[in-house]
Amino acid sequence: MSSQEIRGWPYEGYGLNFRFTKRKVVGVLALIAAAAVPPLLFRSTTLLSSEMALSIARGVCIALMALSLNILLGYAGQISLGHGAFLGIGAFVSGLLTIKLYVPFFFGLAGAAVMGALFAVVLGIPALRLRGLYLAITTIAFAFMMEESWFRWEPLTGGSAGLELPRPRAGTFVFFQHADYLALVLVLLVGYWLFDQNITRTKIGRAFNAIRWDERIAQGFGIPVASYKILAFVLSGALAAMAGATYGHLIGFINSESFAFKSQPNFSLLLVIIIAIGGLGSRAGVVIAAIVYALIPRFLEFLSGWEMIVGAVALIDVMARHPGGIAGAVRERKEKRGERKARAEIDPIDDEGEMPKLPRLPRPSGLPERPELTKGAPLMEVEGLSVTFGGLKAVDEAALTVRAGQIVGLIGPNGAGKTTLFNAISGFVKPDGGKVGFMGAELMERPPHERARLGIGRTFQQIGLTKDLSVRENFLLAQHIAADYPVSKGLFYTPETDGTERAMIRRATTAIEALGFERFTDTPVRNLSHGQQRLVELGCVLVTAPELLLLDEPSAGMSPAAVENLGERLREIRDELGRTVLLIEHHIPLVLDVCDYIYVLNFGKVLAHGTTEEIARKPEVISAYFGEAVS
């Protein structure tokens, strides 16, 4: 497989590392000029009739709206079926500001963005508790409340009589002609595009993607899930409000029904459709789908009355045949081409034979200082930890001590509570009681994402990686806690952000080289073998140099040779990297081989503990794992 062919979807921005230079500024200016000049050049010529300019401008406005929703739906995976409300908020706010207070157009847009962001916070709070369809209905409810209350409040919005939104002006020049306004919205599209690119090529977009993939994995990498969810809502709401305002000033008239759920078109659903056709999370796909949607009626006039039917059939057909939308179809073709090439080169992806080294990296700067550890001193102490599910005590007054520089095994039959214990330490389940001390901090008082910052890395039975993303992107995601620039700077990709991101990319490259996975750098993780995914996961956990690694059944699904290799790697982690490991493992030979100390768990209780030699001699352990002695 030619891995370079496959860009990690759904990101598009990573490979290009913009430098903050004059060249970049010139580039942006050139883009703006490229967007603005053609409409101005061709205005009122046969090439760009007024209606054509209006149609394109409409398409661009819809593209702006869809890009906004894409941040929430495509990146962060939060379904909103009520985004029409944000469009309405933006259009009314900007309309009122420009009409009643005579503020300039761009201040109107800014006002729209602020109000959109405020309402987005309100909508985002339920999203912290609700998922999937339950969240979707809440967003519809939000849209209903907006359109039935504020939008219909006549003293404010004029109700069904509506507002007449003025076109912007610059000095004495009014963007009255559609072509002029088209130039303006195209420049806005460039702005949205670049801003969106900033999201996807910084920790912000990576955090969104991790949340969409699996919130626990995101938390394991130290991402504050709740804050990032709210952030996704705020960004999406603010941008959608601005897009709605831009659209309002284009159309020139809005009323209480303009963005209503019952109206035609139903913008809330239209935007979801456009994103589905463009491809979830694909910037280019979404923009293309929006503009095609706006322009297609102009080319279907000959269908005289059948266009609705044709359009509906086309939508069903596209979804049935290309569920990934435009972007999905393009990606499939690329992958197919890549496969063909790979077959020609014969480049098999194999598990065994190679003995990759784990990345040996110092602690990234920007993480809190940690005290020097003496080998053998207690690193983590668990006391009286209990977790109940319903009536079942999954973990019952568990107590254990993990000493620095050791590999500590945690064994026990299925359902003994091993993973639950890990989950309690990671903060994914709330224990009924108990304490977990880690390097002088009390873990139970800290939110899950902070525990990663303290120096606890964790792997998952089902592989804690976002499998849609490439190996490199996963290594960048894993460095989330080291990305210490504030989100506000990341959104504008400041030089500080650039510097940190570059350091992160270098670190990722070093780690990938250590593993010997250079050729898979841009390969989506799902295309790797299970054993390779395990190694990438281990590498990702190690990339921020945590003191303690919680490894949940790392040998599961591995071949015997790979397990042997894993044993080597674990010793390497202890002896050469000087890390501490708490290891859940069913593969007893491996446990006896690598562990310094072992805890045996059953029915949530610590049954026995001792050095490996002691445990290996215990009759109950022998009977549980090696069968009854013949009497």
Add this chain to the structure above:
Amino acid sequence: MGEALISGLANGGIYALLAVGIVLVYKGSRVLNFAQGEMGTFGLFIAFWLIEERGLPWGVGAFGAIAVVALIGLLFERIVVRNMGEASRLTVAVATIGLLLLLLALELKIFGPSPRILRPPIEGLGLHIAGFYVSPTQMLALLTALGLGVALAAFLKRTDFGLGVLAASQDPAATRLVGVRVGRVSAFTWALAGAVSAVAGLLIQPTIGVFAAGFMTGLFVRGLAAALLGGLTSLPGAFIGGVAVGVIEALIGQRYVQSTFPGIQSVAVMVVIVVVLLIRPRGLFGRAAT
């Protein structure tokens, strides 16, 4: 209070019928079917054509409508849903928006935009309870919603085929391995959803009075709200959710003057649902999907 309760119950039957259909598709294929309402409108047009224009008896027309809409559900599953296999459920939901748009377009093209009236299955004013007439159709709607909810729930839980439906929605591959014909199960679910939608349309129309293209889509959100209130995976929950939505709406409508704030009913219903979901994120009777 009594009056609101009665009228709420009567309307609640309507929402419950829609909610039962939504829950059925969700249980069967983990998809939100946006066309669940509009399939019923299409059925109404078929029934109207058979009964009012061809002069066939109500029962025959209703049967024809139910059959046609069940066929639409079946075809949609065969042609679209089945081909989407492992695709994101959101994408499948967008495909159902496509079906909704297609049905709307067909209704407008074939039957035109003008509103129509279909006679009710049983004539007469009905029972006079607490100052409010409950029409025979309303009673029928309520009973049908309750009956369908309970019967379908029992069917899904007690019969092998029903268990196949539930299993297939959780893990199609494993279900296929134990010998269930997953394709058939899914086709059955969609056909049944179509039939339920047609029944809903036939029983809702007399209460509303007239119908036109897009008729049921307006009610769809209420049906969805009812389904979520009941917990999306519970058929009896769908019935209770529907009645609850109807009663809340009636109570609010009675308490507050309509003209100053026309949308207060929908807003109140939505507020109640959001509050319930925030307290119980899986609805009143929903269970966490495993």
